Amino acid sequence: MHNLKIVEPNEIIYLKADANYTIFNFKNGKKEISGFTLKHHQEKSELTGFLRVNRAYLLNPNYISELKEEGKTTLIFMSDGTKTRVSRRRKTMIAV
Known part of the structure; x- marks a missing residue:
């Protein structure tokens, strides 16, 4: 584990919170953990x-492949197959 220097943000599909750490998920399939x-x-x-x-995800909008409404829930599908929900408070920033 180390603290990464972000070289090319476009290589990042999303960042995922994990307690007091962050997992970077890259388009080449690699993952790296940051201590922040x-x-x-x-x-x-x-x-x-x-x-x-939401509390757990910071997404690169370039890799969003689909937005889907299921009742009152908005789901986001990323290009790598990851799926996450949009929190109610943050729905206004996502155009469906």
Whole structure:
């Protein structure tokens, strides 16, 4: 585990919170763990434009493959097959 220097944000599909760590998921299938919280990474200028859709995920909008409404729930499907829900509070930032 180490603290990564973000080289190319476009290589990142999403960041996922894991307690006080963050897991970076890259388009090449690799994962790396950072010793900082998701909130810490969300505030970095390199990740401007990434979408915080719930407590656990910070998504690169370039890799969103589908948005789906299921009742009152909005689901987001990422290009790597990952699926997550949009929290009620953050729904306004996602256009379905």
